[in-house]
Amino acid sequence: MENPPLSLRQRKKEQTRRALLAAADRRFREAGFEATTIDEVCQDVGISRRTFFRYFEDKESLAFPHRRERLQRFIELLESTPDDTSPVGGLRRISQVFAKEYTQNREALVARQRLVERAPALLARENEIDRDWENGMAKAFLAHTGEGPDAELRSRVMAGAAIGVIRATMRHWFASDGRADLGKLGHQAIDCLEQGFRPRSRR
DSSP states (O other): OOOOOOOHHHHHHHHHHHHHHHHHHHHHHHHOTTTOOHHHHHHHHTOOHHHHTTTOSSSGGGGOTTHHHHHHHHHHHHHTSOTTSOHHHHHHHHHHHHHHHHHHTHHHHHHHHHHHHTOHHHHHHHHHHHHHHHHHHHHHHHHHHOOSTTHHHHHHHHHHHHHHHHHHHHHHHHHTTTOSOHHHHHHHHHHHHHHOOOOOOOO
16 A cells, blocks of 8 residues: 655655755764754754754754664564564564665665764664664564563563674674675574574584
8 A cells, every 4th residue: 555645744844854864964974973063954954953853853863863763664573473483583584674775775874883983972872772672672572472470581581682683793794894795694693593602512
């Protein structure tokens, strides 16, 4: 089912939002995140500071413009995991969906990560986003496999392990400037999650 066409008002709002993001991106690349001000971004777009806050809650949000949409989509995919598929199997399937999309947007994502790594405020926001993903996964796991007195603990442990795997995999990918095969990395990382650590074989 196709989404209904946007109204003129909605199109103008979307244009303004995109203009703010483009202006912020230019400023961040030229001067850095910390040196850029909201007033400068507003001046570039020709809007007031008051209008800015109708689109974004703070300057940090400009660096993570798709935060809510990506999390919502991830959770929807996780919740749609078939009943006969384990949580790890669900994560494996979803990892390939996101790997394809992230690879297609490699340059923009790598550039954003470099920006994040240089700004303490953005690193703090990134940690906050990780907690949102972890909490969302815990709820989805509990709804999917929640049985027994330790169900909540198991769900939270699984979610904590999963976000660690995701973060480690993404750091590895970013360290390669996004040139490593993210789909392959996702499979390898989830293999580690599923199998756990094995003792080193002795000859």
